[in-house]
Amino acid sequence: MRSAARKLVGSAGLTRLVCLVAVLATVGLLPWLSHRDPALTVLRARSAEQEATEEALSAIRADLGLDAGPLSLLGRWASDLLRGDFGTSWVSGTDVLPSVIAGLQVSLGLMGAALGVAVVLAAVLVAPVLVRGRGSAGAFAAMLAAVPEFLLATVVLLVCGVWLGWLPTAGWAGPEYLVLPALALGVPAGGLLGRLVADALPAVLDERWVELWRGAGVSRTAISAAALKRVLPPLVPQFGMVAVGLTGGAVAVEMVFAVPGIGRTALGAAKSQDLPLLQGSVLALLLLGLVAGAAAAFTRRRLLGPALRDAGLTLPPARPVRTHPAIPLTLFTVLAVTIGWGLLRDPYTVNTAARLAAPTWAHPLGTDALGRDVLARLGHGAASTVGTAAAICVLSLLVALALGFLPGVAAGAADIANALPPVIVGILVAAATGPGTGGAALAVALISWPALSAHAAALVQEVRASTFLTAQRAMGATPFWILTRHVLPSVAAPVARHALLRLPGIALALASLGFLGLGAQPPAPEWGLLLDESRAYVERAPWAALAPAVALALLAGLAVSGAAAVQGRRAWVRRATPTAKKRAPKKRAAKKRAPKKRAPKKEASVAV
Structure with missing residues (x-):
């Protein structure tokens, strides 16, 4: 072993x-x-x-x-x-290193503020579980975690900056300019952190040691601190992934709020083909991701201590997020009706006389800056985005099934893939092949397989260790027979369901690349591109920006509620099946115990 x-x-x-x-x-x-x-x-x-x-x-x-x-x-x-020579910029003729350092300082400040927002939000989500000893962050935290940073940044800019005028919407001239970008970047990360901890805490608080500590009179504060210390080590790798997500999300947030960070520098260099500056910026972003992963591993080892570092400490199974089956069905129906209605319209017809028209019966979602129907472009954009995401899902599934039989290769490659957010890979692919739908699909496909491969590797290991395969080998079954008739069918179906649940997330990743100008190009009706095009006139025609924003929010909600419904159904089946099997034995046991209760009475009468 x-x-x-x-x-x-x-x-x-x-x-x-x-x-x-x-x-x-x-x-x-x-x-x-x-x-x-x-x-x-x-x-x-x-x-x-x-x-x-x-x-x-x-x-x-x-x-x-x-x-x-x-x-x-x-x-x-x-x-x-x-x-230490990063080269000279092809556009400005200046050294690259000072520009990279300046952008990195801004991005680190933004990411630090976003991390503070994430920790505060996670504490708010976890506090009720610690106080009551039960409960979960639920679908609300899952919804926050699923909202893309670029979408939240656009909504926050529109509501808090444009409509209410509370805070500045662009630039980097003081602390007030940090608030909206930090919120847009930190809220999804805080939702994910809070959900991970809050979902794992109830199972830990049900462990035997918690009951013993309560019986011994230990304070609730000490028990909560010990429970958090028990929860954190297995979750620290996920926290590292959150930090990597902050690195990728910072690119979109910096673009929306015109923050002169390293992400915006890299994106501008890619679009202007300033390759030395792009190389330095991508290296800085890659270094941030690798440092975040290394820091997560070091923190986990320190939390475990020398006695448990090699013990493979894991958490009890987390309770699944509960949601009503009608929620994903309702979201799917709304999206399907909207997309179907839009597919019946022409997304390319230009009518300059109806530029930025408000929603009417002729144009239910209004028109854009060229007078094109927003509903039509929304429907046709969904068809192309979801179709591309489905192709990526199939490709990721095939890669995961192949790498599931090579756990060492899969684990090593997944570590590097997890350190590269989709935006960074999209920048590299766009610099090499040019922006477009194919380049965006390639970028997302390159990093969408690690979660599926880890799932496949775990299932392959579990199936190979089962006793029925040992019996098959003893009966003389060939390895090919075992592989095709037992291992692959047992692994392919669960991983395929996992890939299907990741379909909305992949579509959101494609939309984020389109929003940054790295995906589909005009006049293609892609959701992220629609959102990017509408930012220029968001004050005059907010409906043009709200339509793709609401569609993306519904897609994120569908991803969360669909996964929660599947998990809840599986948990219900696991609980219901053993209960049904145990009812009959209990009745039979009661019948057998009846004569035993009468036996002592007969013996007593004889003795008398």
Whole structure:
């Protein structure tokens, strides 16, 4: 057992190193992988009027070292990086490192404030469970965790900044400029943290040691502190994922509120093809993700202590989030009716006479800046977004089933994939292939498989250890027979259901890339792109922005309520089935005990 575990850890470490080197090599080769000629980008930055002749482009390639081949380009970039030289911006001509450091300082301040908001919100969600000793964060926390940062940022900007005028909506000139971005970035993270802790606490508070401590007169404060200490170590890796999510969400939030952080710097560099600045920014974001994961692992080891570090401490099963089955059905019906109604309309017809028209019967959701029907664009955008998300789900399912039989490889690759938010991968893919639906789909597909592969690996290990497979081997069954008739059917169905539940989340990730300009391009009617296009005239025509925002919110609610309904149904089946089986034996046992109660009376009469 120990040798198998050591081999697993060794293969995971090797895979982790290989994947990290591959990511760094991709970043270093961006000038060679770029879909546009870097020499042309530099020429336009240096002199917009100079003609792009072959002689001028060749001179720039020689000056930048782009004509030496990919290996020489990668070696030169790596050697400069080791010396602390991040290169020179192709657009501004300044050193990249000061720009990266300045943007990183702003982003760290924003992420620190967002983390404070997340901790406060998580404490509010957890406090009722600690006070009553029961309950759960429920569907409300799950809904908060499912709302994309870019969507919440748009809603907060619209309501608190534009309509109410409470706080500034753009810039970075004082503490008041930090409030709305920190709320937009911290509320989803706080919902996720609160849900994880609050859902795990009731099972911990039902453990035997809590009852013994209460009987011994230990205070409620001490018991709550001990329960939190018991809950936190297994959840710390999830907290690391939350920190990585803050890194990716900061890109969208900085874009919405015009915050000069590292995410906005990376996105601007990708759009202007300033590849040295993009390389430095992506390296900073990748470093943040890796540091967050390492800090989570270190914190877990410190919380466990030397006696429990290798004990594989886990939490009792968390109670599932309860929701009424009618909720996902209602959300699905509303979305289906809206999408179906929009599919019957033309999303590309331009009518400048009806620009930014309010909702009427002719245009139930109003029109956009070109007079196009918002309902039609909403319906057609859903069809393309959900179709692309379904294809990504199928691809992720196939990858997960394949990697489920290679747990070491899957674990090592998943560690690197989890450190890369979809936005960062989308920036890299857009820099290499150009923005578009295909690039956004590739970016989301590259990082959507880790959760499915972990699920598949756990199921494969469980099925392989079952006794019926041992009997099959003893009967002479071939490995191919066992694989195709027993292992794959037992693993594929649960992982396929898991992939289906992740479909709305993948659609939201595609929408976020479209919102940032990395996905579908105009005039495509994609939800994220619709939301981005409507931000320019949100004060005059808020309905154009509210329509895709509400649709995305309904999609997030459908993801949460659908998963909760499935979990609740499974929990009900697990509880109901053993109860039904135990009723009959109890009745039979009662009949058997009846004669035993009469026996002592007969013996007593004889003795008398």
